[in-house]
Amino acid sequence: MNDTPETPPTNATSAPGLRVLVVDDDPDMQRYLRLCLERGWGRRCTVEVCGDGDEAVLLAERKRFDLVVTDVRLPRMDGYALSAALDRMPTGAGVPVLFVTGEPDCAARASAFVDARADRALLTKPFNSTRLAAALDPLMEAR
Secondary structure: OOOOOOOOOOOOOOOOOEEEEEEOOOHHHHHHHHHHHHHHOOOOEEEEEEOOHHHHHHHHHHOOOOEEEEEOOOOOOOHHHHHHHHHOOOOOOOOOEEEEEOOHHHHHHHHHHHHOOOOEEEEEOOOOHHHHHHHHHHHHHHO
16 A cells, blocks of 8 residues: 555546445545545446445445455455355346455465455455556456
């Protein structure tokens, strides 16, 4: 989180694009991910954020997202349970999920979890907008 994403072209935020859900209990990480996704990823997207897996499930039941970026460790429902819940709902099945973690024990478990699926990936902290884009692009290409 040591860089500032580029400013988007003026029409990037007004044009329709990907709908992204960011799930993280850290408000600073929420803001950083939103900024990276809206301004620095190179794709037009609309970002919604929430602080835990339960809230994410409620949002995903009401609308379809094209991508979910979630912390592995969350209050009440962790990223793995969120991923499984998305798979069980019509609006969430098949949606690519990027897991983010800064904890080595979570990274080892997440690696095993994501290796089995092309629509799941892992990004370890610390990261910058370039590494975030590099993790997201293959997920979206596989869609």
